Amino acid sequence: MGLLVVPPFDEEPWPTLGPQVCDLLEERCVHGPGDLRGKPYQLDEEKRALIYRWYEVYPKDHPRAGKRRFKRVGLSVRKGTAKTELAAAVAFAELHPEGPVRTDGWRKKGGVWVPVGRPVTDPYIPMVAYTEEQTEDLAYAALLVMVTEGEDADLFDAGLERIMRAGGDGKAVALAAAPDSRDGARTTFQHFDETHRMVSPRLRAAHQTMLMNIPKRPLADPWSLESTTTYTPGEGSVAEGTHEYAELVDEGKAKDRTLFFFHREATPRPDEDLDDFEQARSAVIEASGPSIATWPDFEGQVEAIISLRNQPDTDKAYWERVWLNRRRQSGQQAFDATRWKQLARPDIVIPDGELITIGFDGAQFHDATGLIATDVMTGFQWPLGIWECPPDAKDWECPEDEVSAALEEAMDRWEVWRVYADPPYWDGMINHWRGKYGAKRVIEWWTNRPLQMAHSLRAYKGAMTTGAVTNNGHEVFTRHIxxxxxHTLKQLDERGQPLWVIRKERPDSPKKIDGAMAGDLSWEARCDAIAAGAKKRRRSKVIVMR
Structure with a gap:
């Protein structure tokens, strides 16, 4: 089965408040919006097991006896498994004035010391969604139903933006789009919903800030839960960062005793044919897990899911991501972001004096600008600078002096064969560069020529496929890739395949691509340098930093 559990299951189970939390939910909570709305909440075996793990505490004889084992929890499962409702149920227990969610002593049960639960004092529970519209549909909305339509409705004072204990000592709040740093300042529990959609710099920064707030109330023993369907590689989402970090911990490349991560997917197989009904059915069942497979008319759901894949306009990669929970490149993505990460060589530094090429692309206002270098001999790329408009900035202008200074430093350090620069918006600065460094070294390379651009991008993508291009793993450059x-053109190449250029997903998208365009121009210049025989005769070795 395609499972990643970090840390793995223990031979000897830890003490846990999980049974008491599950009892509270099934006795006092109701289901949220949907077919079971208002009915007594029921946990399947997998969700019960997850709660048991999430509420593990240190044993009685440990110096930190009774304290939570995990401070950060990640859950990645396929669409339609009620993961959001589970997160809301946990928030219900954390907010409930009788919720047994923190240790308040020990008692013996069957000869074993087990923790005794108590509620949190003055809980503060931010529930973060990526848009304001999402708060109406996801975890906060489910929690609102749970506290208003269950038998404990009199214990809460609930509204569309906040849910308080009736006594006023604690609340859960809905935070949309981009909470600021103070929103998590006194957190006891916090939930991040559908983190694969949290891709904007502001949301990622808010996530980091709110994680940093967790240690502020040590007596409350606070923690975070992130729930999501898996992510599209390369978008730089919160889900991507969490999953990759969990993999590092699992591989022993990072140490973190406070992390618990659970991911289930349909195991990819080399000879798999998802056009075959039985193979597709097996994949959906595996991605669902044994507990979901016991749901009423599960076979009917599986058939409906497979039917969606067979629709002529279905993005097959998207279908695999949401229903099989596999990390798949979007059909819209120009470059294989997973492959790009595989080509990262962060330990390489190109020595001064080496022959390089540079690509420049960007906008002066409200977007981003990239200046990317390529070592001619090795094909290694790295950013000389990427300047992004800060989130919600109204009057941002790319700092021309910083861009020019970065280029000047590159000219001084390395032997720059050519700079290919896209002129729009930067005519004055590029003309200044041409006057300073020579018109034969700084070339206007217009990206608004579809056919030339398409052939250039095809070569760049091919270099990624073969491994001819490598990179330094720069986070922003990787995100732009x-x-x-x-954007498919009407023209076909010599093999009858549609040519394409690159664009943002939509004109007003916050997802920048200027670093990718600059990387392509830098690669184009490198190809031209090799064709012109511009390699240096004598060459020092590449320095590898250990």
């Missing part, structure tokens, strides 16, 4: 979307 993953953000670039295909």
């Amino acid at each position: 993953g953000n670039a979307c295909k």
Whole structure:
């Protein structure tokens, strides 16, 4: 089965408040919006097991006896498994004035010391969604139903933006789009919903800030829960960062005793044919897990899911991501972001004096600008600078002096064969560069020529496929590569395949691609340098930093 559980299951189970939390939910909570709305909440075996793990505490003889084992929890499962409702149920227990969610002593049961639960004092529970509209549909909305339509409705004072204990000592709040740093300042529990959609710099920064707020109330023993369907590689989402970090912990490349991560997917198989009904059915069942497979008319749901894949306009990669929970490149993405990450060589530094090429692309206002270098000999790329408009900035202008300074430093350090620069919006600065460094070294390379651009991008993508191009793993550059979307042209190449150029997913998208465009121009210049025989005769070795 395609499972990643970090840390793995223990031979000897830890003490846990999980049974008491589950009892509270099934005795006092109701289901949220949907077919079971208002009915007594029921946990399947997998969700019960997850709650048991999430509420593990240190044993009685430990110096930290009774304290939570995990401070950050990640859950990644396929669409339609009620993960959001589970998160809302946990928030219900954390907010409930009788919720047994923190340790308040020990008692013996069957000869074993087990923790005794108590409620949190003055809980503060931010529930973060990526848009204001999402708060109406996801975890906060489910919690609102749970506290208003269950038998404990008199214990809460609920509204569309906040749910308080009736006594006023604690609340859950809906936070949309981009909470600021103070929103999590006194958190006891916090939930991030559908983190694969949290891709904007502001949301990712807010996520980091709110994680940093967790240690502020040590007596409350606070923690975070992130729930999501898996992510599209290369978008730089919160889900992507959490999953990759969990993999590092699992591989022993990072140490974190406070993380619990659970991911289930349909195991990819080399000879798999999802056009075959039985193979597709097996994949959906595996991605669902054994507990979901016991749901009423599960076979009917499986058939409906497979039917969606067979629709002529279905994005097959998207279908695999949401229903099989596999990390798949979007059909819109121009470049394979996973492959790009595989080509990262962060330990390489190109020595001064080496022959390089540079690509420049960007906008002066409200977007981003990239200046990317390529080592001619090795094909190694790295950013000389990427400047992004800060989120919600109204009057931002790319700092020309910083861009020019970065280029000047590159000219001083390396032997720059050519700079290919896209002129729109930067005519004055590029003309200044041409006057300073020479018109034969700084070339206007217009990206608004569809056929030339398409052939250039095809070569760049091919270099990624073969491994001819490598990179330094720069986070922003990598994100721009993953953000670039295909725009198919009417023209075909010599093999009869549609040519394409790159664009943002939509004109007003916050997902920048200028670094990717600059990377392509830098690669184009490198190809031209090799064709012109511009390699240096004598060459020092590449320095590898250990």
